[in-house]
Amino acid sequence: MYSKFGIKNEILELSKEVENDCETQFKKIEKIKEINSFKVLSAFQKCGLSEMHLQSSTGYGIDEPGRNKIEEIYSEIFNTEDALVRSQLISGTHALAVTLFGILRPGDTMLSITGAPYDTLQTIIGISKEQSKSSLKEFGIKYEQIGLIGNDFDIDKIKERVSKKDIKLIEIQRSRGYSTRKSLTIEKIEKAIKAIREVNSEVIIMVDNCYGEFVEEREPTDVGADIIVGSLMKNLGAGIATSGAYIAGKRKLIELCAERLTAPGVGKEIGPSLNQNTSFIKGLFFAPSVVSSSVKTAIFASRILEKLGYKVDPKYDEPRADIVQTIELNSAEKLIKFCQGIQMGSPIDSDVIPEPSDMAGYDDKVIMAAGTFTQGSTIELSCDGPIREPYIAYMQGGLTYEYGKLGILKAISKLYF
Numbered sequence: 001m002y003s004k005f006g007i008k009n010e011i012l013e014l015s016k017e018v019e020n021d022c023e024t025q026f027k028k029i030e031k032i033k034e035i036n037s038f039k040v041l042s043a044f045q046k047c048g049l050s051e052m053h054l055q056s057s058t059g060y061g062i063d064e065p066g067r068n069k070i071e072e073i074y075s076e077i078f079n080t081e082d083a084l085v086r087s088q089l090i091s092g093t094h095a096l097a098v099t100l101f102g103i104l105r106p107g108d109t110m111l112s113i114t115g116a117p118y119d120t121l122q123t124i125i126g127i128s129k130e131q132s133k134s135s136l137k138e139f140g141i142k143y144e145q146i147g148l149i150g151n152d153f154d155i156d157k158i159k160e161r162v163s164k165k166d167i168k169l170i171e172i173q174r175s176r177g178y179s180t181r182k183s184l185t186i187e188k189i190e191k192a193i194k195a196i197r198e199v200n201s202e203v204i205i206m207v208d209n210c211y212g213e214f215v216e217e218r219e220p221t222d223v224g225a226d227i228i229v230g231s232l233m234k235n236l237g238a239g240i241a242t243s244g245a246y247i248a249g250k251r252k253l254i255e256l257c258a259e260r261l262t263a264p265g266v267g268k269e270i271g272p273s274l275n276q277n278t279s280f281i282k283g284l285f286f287a288p289s290v291v292s293s294s295v296k297t298a299i300f301a302s303r304i305l306e307k308l309g310y311k312v313d314p315k316y317d318e319p320r321a322d323i324v325q326t327i328e329l330n331s332a333e334k335l336i337k338f339c340q341g342i343q344m345g346s347p348i349d350s351d352v353i354p355e356p357s358d359m360a361g362y363d364d365k366v367i368m369a370a371g372t373f374t375q376g377s378t379i380e381l382s383c384d385g386p387i388r389e390p391y392i393a394y395m396q397g398g399l400t401y402e403y404g405k406l407g408i409l410k411a412i413s414k415l416y417f
């Protein structure tokens with residue numbers, strides 16, 4: 001059976017050993033799935049979700065009940081005052097831009113306490129090689145950053161800086177982006193927020209939550225974050241939502257973001273759902289299960305590629321803060337081959353051969369493999385990476401563990417044979 005899929009017997013035998021190694025970790029992930037499933041179902045029931053809320057609107061979508069109910073549910077799940085969940089938010093990057101431009105004003109200072117942010121956010125800020133006339137910098141918004149120390153926050157330096165009380169917004173990127181540092185657990189984020197609040201109670205703390213939702217039992221807003229941002233083409237869309245992103249947090253901040261997305265004085269009142277309500281609700285309902293499958297896929301990949309001699313992060317038995325798994329492949333050729341193997345193991349466009357290319361918002365050529373049902377969906381098995389040393393593959397997703405496992409075995413077979 002597997003030979004028809006191009007998976008070599010020696011790789012298949014190794015996978016059996018790997019699954020035995022991962023059994024304890026898989027059980028832990030199943031427990032987290034159960035906790036987050038309870039959280040979602042409870043929110044649906046508490047908020048009174050009904051069949052009428054599956055209906056959609058067009059045109060202005062003025063005060064649409066279904067859209068409003070979805071945002072109420074998101075607020076309940078994330079323990080926040082309000083939320084903005086819209087198909088008009090095209091991506092996580094777009095939602096981050098809306099949030100930053102909505103909250104910050106000329107002369108304000110933004111501080112990243114997780115070092116340099118993800119490539120596309122650097123363009124938004126105005127600190128990338130690709131300069132944009134529409135960046136925060138062009139609007140007179142200042143930027144500073146404090147790097148991590150040993151994959152953790154530099155608490156002393158952060159407290160010293162924010163105690164001056166001239167920072168408007170602190171940005172925390174939960175996932176690693178295209179960096180080699182570890183993703184940040186909720187426990188670490190909680191400690192950092194507590195330290196900040198000891199010296200500054202007014203600064204706005206924003207967390208880029210992309211790739212992290214439902215990986216742990218708690219979310220950043222459960223531990224004091226003022227506002228979080230994420231994409232529905234990642235964890236919470238579960239491969240069912242075909243567009244959209246969310247922003248959740250304090251009501252006054254959500255109002256500012258909504259007015260940036262639509263228009264001042266209009267805010268959340270308009271925004272047609274355009275037949276997305278059912279996919280948003282279904283996606284959220286399945287998200288705990290799909291995220292669990294994605295994390296199990298990452299754990300399997302970590303263990304089998306470690307056994308094959310590659311440097312992986314996280315290791316299979318380390319705590320997980322997001323769905324991303326990195327594999328250091330040490331050469332452009334191996335990075336390209338691995339991504340091509342992931343594409344070959346995909347349900348869509350499995351015959352397409354991805355090649356590195358220039359992409360808007362990135363300084364290096366990037367290779368992206370994603371034979372996905374929704375373009376750009378990274379909760380579906382996908383793999384990408386910039387063509388730069390040490391040639392790291394950033395793998396994420398897996399709608400089911402079984403499909404994810406098959407894709408990885410295909411990629412390894414492509415890498416070796």
